[in-house]
Amino acid sequence: MRKAIVIALAFVGLIATARFLRPKSWFYEVPIYQRAPLLWAYLKRTAMATRHHLGVDPAAPLVEFERIAPAHPVFHIVSPISQREE
Numbered sequence: 001m002r003k004a005i006v007i008a009l010a011f012v013g014l015i016a017t018a019r020f021l022r023p024k025s026w027f028y029e030v031p032i033y034q035r036a037p038l039l040w041a042y043l044k045r046t047a048m049a050t051r052h053h054l055g056v057d058p059a060a061p062l063v064e065f066e067r068i069a070p071a072h073p074v075f076h077i078v079s080p081i082s083q084r085e086e
Helices: 032-054 062-071 080-085
Strands: 005-011 014-016 026-029 074-078
Touching: 032 062, 032 074
Parallel strands: none
Antiparallel strands: 005 014, 005 074, 026 074
């Protein structure tokens, strides 16, 4: 079963996503204690564009990402289609 959940990061009030979102998508904020691994993975993929926003080196240990996690909201974005697939 395919799950169409997209992880997005909010930087300076803007949502950065990898795919087009339908108007009726739901945004669920990821708790702070779960953000560090997501921020780390996102930075590893997009370091050229996002290193400045996060202020952490992609090679930094996970502890550094835990330190910055409260300042960087992370969202699970769920479309109505993915809800029907579950």
